[in-house]
Amino acid sequence: MDGAITPDRFEPWPPGIEPAVPIEGYANTFTHTPALAPIRRPATRTEVTGPTELWRKLPCGDDNLAVVGPGRMALGQLIHIAGRILDEDGRPVRGAVVELWQANAAGRYFHPNDDRDAPLDPNFVGNGRIRTDEEGRYGFFTIKPGAYPVPTPNTWWRPPHVHFSVLGPATLSRLVTQMYFPGDPLNLLDRILMSVPDAAARERLVARPIPPAEVGLGWLGYRHDIVLRGRAATPVQP
DSSP: OBTTOOOSOOOOOOTTOSOOSSOTTOHHHHHSSOSSOOOOOOOOHHHHHOOOOGGGTSOOOOOBSSEEETTEEOSSOEEEEEEEEEOTTSOBOBTOEEEEEOOOTTSOOSSTTOOOSSOOOTTOOOEEEEEOOTTOEEEEEEEOOOOEEEOSSSOEEEOSEEEEEEEOSSTTSEEEEEEEOTTOTTGGGOTTGGGSOOHHHHHTTBOEEEOHHHHOTTOEEEEOOEEOSSTTOOOOOO
16 A cells, blocks of 8 residues: 555544543543544644645655664664554555654653653654555664653553554544553553554554564564554654
């Protein structure tokens, strides 16, 4: 599937894929979740005609978050995350814009809103953007993020995770989600991951380890395919 071609139909969401929001103990889901059903309105020329070919408007190529320059490497476990962006029929989505952002190895984001008493890494900004190839493939070199506490009266911890944004044919076809790491004990306690009711859908948010021999010396590898819509869709995550 080409990123410039918009399908003329979409299969309905199966039950249990969409997260149950708002999420207790996570304030942002209360302020960002509509209280009323959306209002249906006819599509205008703006929605129908574009913008398309977003990769021409959004600079792509930031695929290495771990090495910012010669001799300047981020602190933490070096990892490589790779996979494919697929449509609901399993076809590759070519030319999709894939964005990634995450906390550093201490669990702190390089953002003014994160003022937690945890160290910042001067060699790690924590965001990148690339374009999928003809087979829908993407890949990032980065570090494994750390866990961090959610500042609520009943504190709970977010497990290590990576945020993804996938822009397909146009800005209206955007998926925002998260990727988790296999075997982390905090996964089962994470209120955001567990907000997805269907267990099989939650598993689609967890990356798969890649044998070290396939990745190369120095990097742990993870595979994470992202499916846009359909019965095998990757669930939305706030």
